[in-house]
Amino acid sequence: MSTRLPRLHELASLSAVVAIAAATVAAGQLFARASAGRPRVASDETLREPSVISSRNGVLRVALNAAPSIIDVAGKRARAEVYDGSYLPPTLRVRPGDEMRIRLVNALDEPTNLHTHGLSVSPRGTSDDIFLRVAPGQAQEYDIRLPASQSPGLYWYHPHSHGNSDEQVRNGMSGALIVDGLLDPFPALRNVHERLLLLKDIQIDGGRVAHLGIGKQSVRTIDGQMNPTIVMRPGETQLWRIGNIGADLYYELSLDGHPFFVVARDGHRLARVERADTLVLSPGARAEVLVQGGAPGTYVLRTGDIDTGPAGNTYRGATLATLRVEGAPEHPIALPTDLLPVEDLRPRVTGRRTIVFSESRDGNSFFIDGKAFDMSRTDQRVKLGTVEEWTIRNQADERHSFHIHQTPFQVAEINGVAQPADGYRDIVDVPIGGEVKVVIPFTDPNIVGRFVFHCHILSHEDRGMMATIEVDP
Numbered sequence: 002m003s004t005r006l007p008r009l010h011e012l013a014s015l016s017a018v019v020a021i022a023a024a025t026v027a028a029g030q031l032f033a034r035a036s037a038g039r040p041r042v043a044s045d046e047t048l049r050e051p052s053v054i055s056s057r058n059g060v061l062r063v064a065l066n067a068a069p070s071i072i073d074v075a076g077k078r079a080r081a082e083v084y085d086g087s088y089l090p091p092t093l094r095v096r097p098g099d100e101m102r103i104r105l106v107n108a109l110d111e112p113t114n115l116h117t118h119g120l121s122v123s124p125r126g127t128s129d130d131i132f133l134r135v136a137p138g139q140a141q142e143y144d145i146r147l148p149a150s151q152s153p154g155l156y157w158y159h160p161h162s163h164g165n166s167d168e169q170v171r172n173g174m175s176g177a178l179i180v181d182g183l184l185d186p187f188p189a190l191r192n193v194h195e196r197l198l199l200l201k202d203i204q205i206d207g208g209r210v211a212h213l214g215i216g217k218q219s220v221r222t223i224d225g226q227m228n229p230t231i232v233m234r235p236g237e238t239q240l241w242r243i244g245n246i247g248a249d250l251y252y253e254l255s256l257d258g259h260p261f262f263v264v265a266r267d268g269h270r271l272a273r274v275e276r277a278d279t280l281v282l283s284p285g286a287r288a289e290v291l292v293q294g295g296a297p298g299t300y301v302l303r304t305g306d307i308d309t310g311p312a313g314n315t316y317r318g319a320t321l322a323t324l325r326v327e328g329a330p331e332h333p334i335a336l337p338t339d340l341l342p343v344e345d346l347r348p349r350v351t352g353r354r355t356i357v358f359s360e361s362r363d364g365n366s367f368f369i370d371g372k373a374f375d376m377s378r379t380d381q382r383v384k385l386g387t388v389e390e391w392t393i394r395n396q397a398d399e400r401h402s403f404h405i406h407q408t409p410f411q412v413a414e415i416n417g418v419a420q421p422a423d424g425y426r427d428i429v430d431v432p433i434g435g436e437v438k439v440v441i442p443f444t445d446p447n448i449v450g451r452f453v454f455h456c457h458i459l460s461h462e463d464r465g466m467m468a469t470i471e472v473d474p
């Protein structure tokens with residue numbers, strides 16, 4: 002025991018000390034394992050994915066209880082605002098055309114609500130309406146109907162109550178939503194082993210979730226675990242569904258000795274399999290990738306150092322997981338080069354507009370077109386059936402990311418460089434002082450109504466970087 006009171010800076014590094022202590026324990030276990038004849042085991046815990054709730058006969062029924070709870074995360078206990086007492090709420094699995102009946106109970110002391118990120122569903126009534134506010138002590142029944150045309154892939158759900166989104170997602174209120182069928186058209190890939198890797202970061206101070214500033218002392222987790230082990234056979238092909246479902250952090254992923262073969266971005270299948278050594282995931286973005294086991298051994302899945310600009314944030318990289326390749330080798334599947342064609346929306350553009358992201362000089366207020374978010378104002382109006390090219394301009398000294406609800410878009414240009422028509426996304430990074438052109442189809446009758454677009458760094462969104470749009474029939 003210490004004989005003096007710790008000083009402030011020592012308290013600030015308490016979580017680092019806890020992390021070192023945890024690492025020391027892990028190292029002890031590693032030694033025990035190595036002496037038992039299994040050398041070079043880098044981490045002790047096997048990846049544990051969240052529980053799954055699937056639709057039955059076209060309907061998914063689930064209750065989510067938002068309440069302050071004591072959670073276990075990354076080997077620690079902390080008080081946090083979460084769903085169902087868990088840092089990692091259930092994964093919801095549905096098929097295109099299904100209906101989701103979700104009962105959200107708010108036992109927090111502040112408003113909340115529910116958003117299904119990336120789904121082309123109605124923004125009205127009790128569907129994906131982020132203007133709904135579920136007051137403390139209240140419950141809300143959501144009824145969300147997926148169109149039959151919903152693209153199969155990885156989506157996610159989280160609160161979208163303006164002013165509370167960042168804090169609630171940082172506490173752990175976010176989970177995966179999988180629309181099944183991504184690899185169905187490709188018989189050779191239909192039975193590959195699938196893994197869900199959900200990236201979240203947490204700051205714990207004094208036994209509770211804290212906000213120490215973006216990226217400061219953030220513990221990076223996969224499925225709520227620190228450096229879990231993923232096992233595969235040499236030559237085996239696995240589908241990794243990777244989602245950045247944290248609030249504010251970027252990830253730049255790489256896996257030692259193994260390229261990623263990207264098949265989908267933000268729940269939308271690409272036209273071709275894209276080989277990538279690193280994967281950049283903005284807050285809210287997803288990538289679904291095939292990984293083929295290399296030679297037996299252990300390999301690190303890591304995220305690199307991030308610098309979002311002079312007015313932004315810097316944070317160091319981290320080890321996220323350890324891949325252990327072992328066991329009987331499998332003959333590797335020949336991966337396809339082409340998937341299915343994706344329509345280039347550029348020839349269909351019917352109108353253009355420009356959207357400007359900026360912030361105040363002190364960096365505390367964030368604007369779209371010079372205005373902070375006001376939910377009672379309608380900022381953009383479009384007609385159903387139009388396909389628009391939007392230029393998103395970033396006038397700030399840090400990166401921002403553009404996200405629009407209810408519809409994906411095609412990234413047409415980044416800083417004047419034309420992009421291949423290889424797939425759709427629902428999030429795109431906008432470079433500092435630069436611009437991105439996106440083509441947005443407002444063509445699905447489902448999306449008639451009022452919704453929002455915003456920066457998906459949630460602390461920016463909560464501080465004003467969001468605007469409303471109405472799609473009129």
Ligand SMILES: [Cu+2]
Binds near residue numbers: 461462466
């Ligand atoms: Cu931003």
